[in-house]
Amino acid sequence: MTATILVVDDEPDLEALVLQKFRKQIRDGAVSFMFAHDGVEALQSIENHPHVDLVVSDINMPRMDGLSLLQKLQEAEDKKSTIIVSAYGDMSNIRTAMNRGAFDFLTKPIDFTDLETTIDKTIRHVEAMREARRRQAEAERAHASLSRYFSPQIASRLAAAGEGDGMEVHWRDVAVIFTDIAGFTSLVENVAPDVLGTLLNEYVGGMTDVVFAHEGTVAKIIGDAIQILFNAPGDQPDYAARAIACAHALDDWAEAFRERWKSKGVNFGATRIGVHAGPALVGNFGGSRFFDYTAYGDTINTAARLEAANKFLGTRICASAVVADGTKAFRGRPVGDLLLRGRSEPLRAYQPLAAAAFEGAATAQYCDAFAKLEAGDAAAMPAFAALIGLHAGDALAGFHLRRLLNGANSARIQLE
Incomplete structure (x- = not known):
């Protein structure tokens, strides 16, 4: 890189002397010089040539002296490193110059060896x-990019470490949440584009805020569907519990959002949520040109299947036993052993419940009826019927009662 140096001095012979003394460096492309005869001319030169790297300025000059020039340079957004030249023994002006931000000083008459050494030192500083500044700008760009996917805490950590840290594709255990909106296709076809845009942006923004509050990672947003990861890219030993807590918070936020828009005359569907945990292939799959931090594998597919299972079960959240078992003091009720598409073995699933619902009498009554269903006890049908009689809105209990009426006699559930 060629360093551009602006020399500001009203001595007529100085320009020729500098060019002569630095002819080798100029010829080698190490430095180039510009010259001005006072502070006013120097400011104009910098305005015309903002690439100036450093300024070497005398103090005593007409129109604008070196100290006034230094003050102007320090007030500018792009501050120029400045070497002040003063008469020998003029410590008062030198002290003023250093207080105003001069990088270094030289005394007259100029020792050109000293000038060369000081210029070299200043260029290294520049x-x-x-x-x-470049590293800071890169970190800010990385943080802005990463903030679209990760919580502020995780984004800051990754930006500080470098975007490649933890981004390589590798296997790791994760908890996955899939969310989807019931009846979204119909909504798209029947709502005005401007309303739909506002609706969906508010929804995705709010759901993302909930995810980030739990330090989750937004891996994918495809239309109305959101894929969320925990324990990636960083370690979260309590990732199963985080996923369950996040699922509850997402459900609460989505229901409040739904009611708010319903009051405006927009029939926004319920958000269905599936939660599972296990190994997945995680990392940046965007190649060298794009950033696409996401996850693939059977664990991811199973979470998506659990989300879809809510449609048949009448629930809004469906979580696997893997997640339930990994959550300390998990609160929920068993759904059954789901035979999901693409899986050869049944998967025990649960409906996570808020504390008040879990501790209510209806949950105990449901669990008693479900135990009878698991045991193949004929008393399961009247038990579920009695539950429905007391709690007609219990969709999951209604689902099991319909199964029993259609001849089912176990907790194994075949889903389409």
Whole structure:
């Protein structure tokens, strides 16, 4: 890199002298010089040539002296490193110059060996400052990019470490949440585009805020569907519990959002949520040109299947036993052993419940009826019927009662 140096001095012979003394460096492309005869001319030169790297300025000059020029340079957004030249023994002006931000000083008559050494030192300082600014700008860009996917805490950590840290594709245990909106296709066809845009942006923004509050990672947003990861990219030993807590918070937020828009005359569907945990292939799959941090594998597919299962079960949240078992003091009720598409073995699933619902008498009554269903006890049918009689809105109990009426006699559930 060629360093551009602006020399500001009203001595007529100085320009020729500088060019002569630095002819080798100029010929080698190490430095180039510009010259001005006072502070006013120097400011105009910098305005015309903002790439100036450093300024070497005398103090005593007509129109604008070196100290006034230094003050102007320090007030500018792009501050120029400045070497002040003063008469020998003029410590008062030198002290003022250093207080105003001069990088270094030289005394007259100029010792050109000393000038060369001081210029070299100042250029190294300028290059170090540029590198620091470049790194800061890269970190800010990385943080802005990462903030679209990760919570502020995780984004800051990744930006500080470098975007490649933890982004490589690798296997790791994760908890996955899939969300989807019931009847979204119909909504798209029947709502005005401007309303739909506002609706969906508010929904995705609010759901993302909930995810980030639980330090989750938004891996994918496809239309109305959101894929969320925990324990990726960083370690979260309590990832199963985080996923369950996040699922509850997402459900609460989505229901409040739904009611708010219903009051405006927009019939927004319920958000269905599936939660599962296990190994997945995680990392940046965007190649060198794009950033696409996501996850693939059977664990991801199973979470999506659990989300879809809510449609048949009448629930809004469906979580696997893997997640339930990994959550300390999990609160929920068993759904059954689901035979999901693409899986050869049944998967025990649960409906997570809020504390008040879990501790209510209806949950105990449901669990008693479900135990009879698991045991193949004929008393399961009247038990579920009695539950429905007391709680007609219990969709999951209604689902099991219909199964029993159609001849089912176990907790194994075949889903389409």
